Amino acid sequence: MTAETSQTLDRGLRVLKLLADTDHGLTVTELSLRLGVNRTVVYRLLATLEQHALIRRDLGGRARVGLGVLRLGRQVHPLVREAAMPALRSLAEDIGATAHLTMVDGADALAVAVVEPTWTDYHVAYRAGFRHPLDRGAAGKAILAARQHPMAEPGYKLTHGELEAGAWGVAAPLLGVTGVEGSVGVVMLAEAVPERVGPRVVDAAREVAEALR
DSSP: OOTTSOHHHHHHHHHHHHHHTOSSOBOHHHHHHHHTSOHHHHHHHHHHHHHTTSEEEOTTOOEEEOTHHHHHHHTHHHHHHHHHHHHHHHHHHHHTSEEEEEEEETTEEEEEEEEOOSSOSOOOOOOTTOEEETTSSHHHHHHHHHHHOTTSOOOOEEEESSSSTTEEEEEEEOOSOTTOOEEEEEEEEOSSOOTTHHHHHHHHHHHHHHHHO
16 A cells, blocks of 8 residues: 555455455355454445445355446446457458457347448448347357367357347357456358457457457
């Protein structure tokens, strides 16, 4: 800590980060041990965060991330979308298919940015705001693969007809961006997906990740 920083705010942010990294919540004792402070300090931190709906406590006393973070998170999407647009435009024009940036929203995959190619006779209509389960479609499956193997080499997922009859989906996860779970992909109608599409999508995902760092 330096003279210009707030120790209390730093601890509160650390609490949120710790809770965000667990699915089952943490007790006051667990937080106390991880933060290296006494239980009284943790109680005060949790009470303040709870007033702002940033955390909630269940009947067993375990603290979890609260719904208030969603209001903050909604403001992230426009920033992410703006950073991703150049790479998405390039991908859509190069492949001749609808390109998209998809992010995790609860248990769903949510398309937050979509770019359609300008020169094709036809392409798949896909809109920002479209959502689907994470375990269906290339975009969600790419995100799940990155969760399961975070240290693996970048790769891509290929699906056919899972979200729209006859449509192929190709997507690669965003890697190395703290606090962001997402993927970049294309949706296309074709007899088969050309070999270059997968690697090109991986490159686009890397470009978006670099723009967000």
